[in-house]
Amino acid sequence: xxxxxxxxxxxxxxxxxxxxxxxxxxxxxxxxxxxxxxxxxxxxxxxxxxxxxxxxxxxxxxxxxxxxxxxxxxxxxxxxxxxxxxxxxxxxxxxxxxxxxxxxxxxxxxxxxxxxxxxxxxxxxxxxxxxxxxxxxxxxxxxxxxxxxxxxxxxxxxxxxxxxxxxxxxxxxxxxxxxxxxxxxxxxxxxxxxxxxxxxxxxxxxxxxx
Amino acid sequence: xxxxxxxxxxxxxxxxxxxxxxxxxxxxxxxxxxxxxxxxxxxxxxxxxxxxxxxxxxxxxxxxxxxxxxxxxxxxxxxxxxxxxxxxxxxxxxxxxxxxxxxxxxxxxxxxxxxxxxxxxxxxxxxxxxxxxxxxxxxxxxxxxxxxxxxxxxxxxxxxxxxxxxxxxxxxxxxxxxxxxxxxxxxxxxxxxxxxxxxxxxxxxxxxxx
Amino acid sequence: xxxxxxxxxxxxxxxxxxxxxxxxxxxxxxxxxxxxxxxxxxxxxxxxxxxxxxxxxxxxxxxxxxxxxxxxxxxxxxxxxxxxxxxxxxxxxxxxxxxxxxxxxxxxxxxxxxxxxxxxxxxxxxxxxxxxxxxxxxxxxxxxxxxxxxxxxxxxxxxxxxxxxxxxxxxxxxxxxxxxxxxxxxxxxxxxxxxxxxxxxxxxxxxxxx
Numbered sequence: 001x002x003x004x005x006x007x008x009x010x011x012x013x014x015x016x017x018x019x020x021x022x023x024x025x026x027x028x029x030x031x032x033x034x035x036x037x038x039x040x041x042x043x044x045x046x047x048x049x050x051x052x053x054x055x056x057x058x059x060x061x062x063x064x065x066x067x068x069x070x071x072x073x074x075x076x077x078x079x080x081x082x083x084x085x086x087x088x089x090x091x092x093x094x095x096x097x098x099x100x101x102x103x104x105x106x107x108x109x110x111x112x113x114x115x116x117x118x119x120x121x122x123x124x125x126x127x128x129x130x131x132x133x134x135x136x137x138x139x140x141x142x143x144x145x146x147x148x149x150x151x152x153x154x155x156x157x158x159x160x161x162x163x164x165x166x167x168x169x170x171x172x173x174x175x176x177x178x179x180x181x182x183x184x185x186x187x188x189x190x191x192x193x194x195x196x197x198x199x200x201x202x203x204x205x206x207x208x209x210x
Numbered sequence: 211x212x213x214x215x216x217x218x219x220x221x222x223x224x225x226x227x228x229x230x231x232x233x234x235x236x237x238x239x240x241x242x243x244x245x246x247x248x249x250x251x252x253x254x255x256x257x258x259x260x261x262x263x264x265x266x267x268x269x270x271x272x273x274x275x276x277x278x279x280x281x282x283x284x285x286x287x288x289x290x291x292x293x294x295x296x297x298x299x300x301x302x303x304x305x306x307x308x309x310x311x312x313x314x315x316x317x318x319x320x321x322x323x324x325x326x327x328x329x330x331x332x333x334x335x336x337x338x339x340x341x342x343x344x345x346x347x348x349x350x351x352x353x354x355x356x357x358x359x360x361x362x363x364x365x366x367x368x369x370x371x372x373x374x375x376x377x378x379x380x381x382x383x384x385x386x387x388x389x390x391x392x393x394x395x396x397x398x399x400x401x402x403x404x405x406x407x408x409x410x411x412x413x414x415x416x417x418x419x420x
Numbered sequence: 421x422x423x424x425x426x427x428x429x430x431x432x433x434x435x436x437x438x439x440x441x442x443x444x445x446x447x448x449x450x451x452x453x454x455x456x457x458x459x460x461x462x463x464x465x466x467x468x469x470x471x472x473x474x475x476x477x478x479x480x481x482x483x484x485x486x487x488x489x490x491x492x493x494x495x496x497x498x499x500x501x502x503x504x505x506x507x508x509x510x511x512x513x514x515x516x517x518x519x520x521x522x523x524x525x526x527x528x529x530x531x532x533x534x535x536x537x538x539x540x541x542x543x544x545x546x547x548x549x550x551x552x553x554x555x556x557x558x559x560x561x562x563x564x565x566x567x568x569x570x571x572x573x574x575x576x577x578x579x580x581x582x583x584x585x586x587x588x589x590x591x592x593x594x595x596x597x598x599x600x601x602x603x604x605x606x607x608x609x610x611x612x613x614x615x616x617x618x619x620x621x622x623x624x625x626x627x628x629x630x
Contacts, residue, residue, distance in 0.1 A: 035576045039568065050475070055260070057269040059477040064542045122275045136351070141556070143565045145353045148249065156245045265470070267479040332485045346561070355563045358459065366455045 007177055008108050011184070012049070015104030016069050018097040019134055020045040020076035025087060025097075028080070030142055038077055040138055045073040045101075048133025052109050052126045056116045095195055098135065099157075103188035106131035106158035107180050110165040120166040127162025128155055153194035161187030217387055218318050221394070222259070223282050225314030228307040229344055230255040230286035235297060235307075238290070240352055248287055250348055255283040255311075258343025262319050262336045266326045305405055308345065309367075313398035316341035316368035317390050320375040330376040337372025338365055363404035371397030427597055428528050431604070432469070435524030436489050438517040439554055440465040440496035445507060445517075448500070450562055460558055461497040462490065465521075468553025472529050472546045476536045515615055518555065519577075523608040526551035526578035527600050530585040540586040547582025548575055573614035581607030 023044030027037040046063030053061035063069045080087055109130025113123040132148045132155050139146040148155045161183045168179030233254030237247040256273030263271035273279045290297055319340025323333040342358045342365050349356040358365040371393045378389030443464030447457040466483030473481035483489045500507055529550025533543040552568045552575050559566040568575045581603045588599030 035573075035579075036568070039575065054264055054474055055270050055274060060475050060538050060542050064475060064545050065539060067541050070541065070545075118270050119275060121277050121280065122270050125274050125280075140350055140560055141566055143353065143563065146351055148246070153245075155249065159245075264474055265480050265484060328480050329485060331487050331490065332480050335484050335490075350560055353563065356561055358456070363455075365459065369455075 007180070008111050011104050011180070012108045013068060013072050015101045015108060016045040016049075016072045017076045018104070019101035020073040021080050021087070022097040022101060023134070023138055024077040024080040026138060026142070028084065037081070038074065040141065041077040041080075042070065042073045043141065044134040044138045045069065045076070046134065047137040048105055048109070048130040048135075051133045052113065052130045055126055055129070056113050056118055056122070058112075058116065096192075099188060099191040099195065102131045102135075102154070102158055102191060103161055103184050105134075106161035106187055107165055107184050110162040111169075111176075111180060114166070114169055120170065123166050124159065124162045127165065128158045131155070131158035131161075153190065157187050157191040157194065160190060217390070218321050221314050221390070222318045223278060225311045225318060226255040226259075226279050226282045227286045228314070229311035230283040231290050231297070232307040232311060233344070233348055234287040234290040236348060236352070238294065247291070248284065250351065251287040251290075252280065252283045253351065254344040254348045255279065255286070256344065257347040258315055258319070258340040258345075261343045262322065262340045265336055265339070266323050266328055266332070268322075268326060306402075309398060309401040309405065311344075312341045312364070312368055312401055313371055313394050315344075316371035316397055317375055317394050320372040321379075321386075321390060324376070324379055330380065333376050334369065334372045337375065338368045341365070341368035341371075363400065367397050367401040367404065370400060427600070428531050431524050431600070432528045433488060433492050435521045435528065436465040436469075436492045437496045438524070439521035440493040441500050441507070442517040442521060443554070443558055444497040444500040446558060446562070448504065454501075457501070458494065458497055460561065461500075462493045463561065464554040464558045465489070465493040465496070466554065467557040468525055468529070468550040468555075471553045472532065472550045475546055475549070476533050476538055476542070478532075478536065516612075519608060519611040519615065522551045522555075522574070522578055522611060523581055523604050525554075526581035526607055527585055527604050530582040531589075531596075531600060534586070534589055540590065543586050544579065544582045547585065548578045551575070551578035551581075573610065577607050577611040577614065580610060 020041040023041040024037050026044075027040035032040065046061075046069055049069075050061040050063045053059070053063070106127045110123040110127030112130075113126045114120075118126075132146075136146045136148060164183035164186060165179060168174065168183065169176055174182075230251040233251040234247050236254075237250035242250065256271075256279050259279075260271040260273045263269070263273070316337045320333040320337030322340075323336045324330075328336075342356075346356045346358060374393035374396060375389060378384065378393065379386055384392075440461040443461040444457050446464075447460035452460065466481075466489055469489075470481040470483045473479070473483070526547045530543040530547030532550075533546045534540075538546075552566075556566045556568060584603035584606060585599060588594065588603065589596055594602075
């Protein structure tokens with residue numbers, strides 16, 4: 001992580017925090033025990049980043065070797081369990097925190113891939129992977145079809161965010177930090193609007209399984 | 211990929227193409243949206259190769275860094291969606307393209323592992339992984355038991371193809387290219403015959419779950 | 421694997437053996453064919469170690485390149501199928517061998533991560549991963565919620581075993597071998613006691629899905 005400066009490091013920990021809340025809430029709603037909740041929270045928070053680090057050759061993955069990720073994920077889990085009555089009153093808290101984590105990780109995932117010297121395609125694909133990887137692992141472990149394959153615009157928001165990062169770094173119109181903040185806002189806004197207005201990408205099938 | 215010469219590169223792209231058709235068809239039949247279809251098509255086409263590249267130390271994986279894989283997968287997806295009435299008329303098109311991709315990837319997976327200097331066991335196991343990995347990921351994401359664990363001879367055909375590649379390269383009776391073409395034909399023929407005649411490996415259980 | 425001396429190598433092969441029995445039994449009970457049983461047995465036996473090796477940079481993973489793992493897993497599978505009437509008479513054989521493999525792999529996973537020069541956090545997290553990774557992959561492939569998320573103390577036993585290894589190696593009160601044997605006994609005893617007395621970690625939810 002020392003190839004990225006402080007802003008991305010902070011965004012990465014923020015993404016870890018909100019994804020862990022999202023993961024802990026989902027695991028608690030599913031009735032898992034304390035350890036199961038911690039495992040799911042950690043996997044949602046760090047799983048996508050670990051996949052990215054394996055693919056860019058950042059060994060060992062930061063999610064495993066940097067204790068801050070584990071501590072942040074466990075604090076978020078503790079807060080979720082301790083303050084559950086409050087968390088529960090938030091309107092669709094899992095979806096909100098999930099959208100924020102999605103945006104943060106799409107941007108930091110793309111930036112880290114570029115920082116390790118890989119090309120724009122790798123940065124876009126691993127930006128998406130960082131953003132959706134943890135959630136996909138959560139859904140696989142909880143034995144349901146991953147939310148990225150469901151209807152609302154989700155991974156496509158991450159794609160747009162990562163694409164803005166790569167194009168912004170390529171064109172160099174504004175500083176890399178402003179590109180990241182701009183990409184973050186666009187990605188988060190699109191995801192929230194898609195959730196609110198139930199925007200969907202076209203579905204091509206008429207013969208869905210019953 | 212530059213350690214492999216043009217023949218394997220072509221076979222690898224051909225496998226990507228047919229696996230993407232297979233993936234897009236399965237995702238469309240499942241009623242996923244446009245992005246979900248693209249994701250599943252890409253994962254079926256490149257997932258096995260990415261697993262192989264992580265295991266042989268080819269970082270970043272060719273499926274992520276070489277744009278041709280992404281483009282070929284997206285062209286195959288576009289063709290599948292655009293020409294769906296034709297694709298649908300083919301008899302069991304998913305199974306046919308799946309068998310062709312299985313054979314192509316078993317051979318190129320084994321060849322690439324050998325080209326990176328690994329031993330015959332790694333080449334055979336990663337030949338199978340390349341061949342079945344994408345399909346296994348597809349089935350996990352679509353929340354069903356992977357087809358390789360179902361009855362018809364599937365991964366065992368990939369095992370045979372990869373084994374012929376390793377033995378052929380070891381014994382050096384004929385050139386490596388002819389070994390690959392021979393292995394490809396054997397693997398594809400066995401898979402198609404197994405499909406047609408419903409060849410199965412022995413099942414050891416009498417108390418199947420209801 | 422040559423960074424570990426003979427004791428860990430033996431323990432690792434022993435874990436491979438018992439996990440393969442556990443995997444083959446589960447796959448046979450599920451009614452899979454011969455190849456499917458071998459695949460599941462191999463994945464349960466070597467899947468966790470392969471994940472660990474990818475994360476610590478041991479390329480290619482020992483489970484793929486060292487033929488002893490494959491041979492041990494296949495012998496265990498053959499014995500399970502050949503002696504199935506005896507295996508079946510054992511009381512909950514899958515759970516017993518699973519507990520032994522869990523303990524062996526938690527200890528060897530942590531030791532190997534330390535031997536590759538990684539820090540204590542990586543060793544603990546990858547000790548758990550080595551121990552539960554194969555079982556999680558088995559459950560994902562058989563399309564059920566992983567047993568580590570079910571109620572009885574499971575991954576927490578692996579956490580304790582790996583933690584004892586890391587602390588023991590750090591404090592150096594006794595030799596590394598005795599630390600491993602002590603950690604192994606504690607981890608195995610806790611898992612067996614948890615099974616026998618149905619010890620559970622606290623469940624935080626009252627609204628379980630029906």
